Amino acid sequence: MNKYSNREKTLVFIGTVLLLCVMMLITSRNSATVGILQNVVGIVIKPVDKMVYTIGTKAQDAFVYVFGTAQMRRDFETLKQENEALKEDILLYENVISRMDFLQGEYELLKKTEYPLQTANIIAKDPSNIFVNFTIDKGSGDDVSKGDIILMGVAYTDANYVEGVVGKVEQAGSNWAKVSTIIDENQSISFKSARTMDYGVISGRGDKGLIGYAFHADADIKVGDKLITSGIGGIYPKDLYIGDVLEVKQTEEMLLQVIVETKVDFSSLSRVFILNQGDGKYESN
Numbered sequence: 001m002n003k004y005s006n007r008e009k010t011l012v013f014i015g016t017v018l019l020l021c022v023m024m025l026i027t028s029r030n031s032a033t034v035g036i037l038q039n040v041v042g043i044v045i046k047p048v049d050k051m052v053y054t055i056g057t058k059a060q061d062a063f064v065y066v067f068g069t070a071q072m073r074r075d076f077e078t079l080k081q082e083n084e085a086l087k088e089d090i091l092l093y094e095n096v097i098s099r100m101d102f103l104q105g106e107y108e109l110l111k112k113t114e115y116p117l118q119t120a121n122i123i124a125k126d127p128s129n130i131f132v133n134f135t136i137d138k139g140s141g142d143d144v145s146k147g148d149i150i151l152m153g154v155a156y157t158d159a160n161y162v163e164g165v166v167g168k169v170e171q172a173g174s175n176w177a178k179v180s181t182i183i184d185e186n187q188s189i190s191f192k193s194a195r196t197m198d199y200g201v202i203s204g205r206g207d208k209g210l211i212g213y214a215f216h217a218d219a220d221i222k223v224g225d226k227l228i229t230s231g232i233g234g235i236y237p238k239d240l241y242i243g244d245v246l247e248v249k250q251t252e253e254m255l256l257q258v259i260v261e262t263k264v265d266f267s268s269l270s271r272v273f274i275l276n277q278g279d280g281k282y283e284s285n
Helices: 006-029 031-067 070-098 100-112
Strands: 117-125 133-136 149-155 161-172 177-181 189-193 199-205 210-214 226-229 241-250 256-262 271-275
Touching: 100 149, 100 161, 161 271, 189 241, 199 256
Parallel strands: 161 241
Antiparallel strands: 117 133, 117 271, 133 177, 149 161, 149 271, 161 177, 189 199, 189 226, 199 210, 210 256, 226 241, 241 256
16 A cells, blocks of 8 residues: 555645746846855855865875975986085095005106006905905016016105015916015015115014014114115115114024014005016126
């Protein structure tokens, strides 16, 4: 059984149609009514629009704050690249500054040396903190052979740079050579005092420097004396600079022991000079 009768449905339909007609009539004759309705709608909608706009604006501002504008991102990348380039320049300058003594020594020596020196770069070394033995990038193809002398420009005095002994070539390939230095405990080098011409031999290395012994227990060797190669034995040519005397003492065996500080920095070698021995040219005379 239907809840509403046909008569009731008809009355509801007629009433709805009449109500709509009245509202249309009122709307068409009274524009103020339309304005009222629009105001009502505006009052309801406006806060929603404002909220949506505010949220959108805040989101955009947040995005710009975090990620920046497209121009800001381009500027950032440019600055980033410039910063990396500056870092590389700083490293280069620091490297040059750290090698100032070496570069100056090399320059000053080349201006005054009487020896026909050849430049070589160090390409390998033994696994230690210092350069006891190393390999250079010149070999027999460059007229380098066993027995050739390895040198560096070092300060003899504040204004005078001379040939400082580094070591000698032990083996040579076509484009490489192995070098054993004067701080290798298996090597020895004869010396003389530049002040008194007293002779001796360096045959070891200690914590403070090279260890040597004078040939005579009463030799006049003092702290601060400069030691140079004697030329005895034909291994090293004479008058190459070895280093300065740090300590002098007599041992229990009545030997005069000297501790010598070499002016070559064996912790940071990179380039050296080669002096060709010339088949006995520099033997003792």
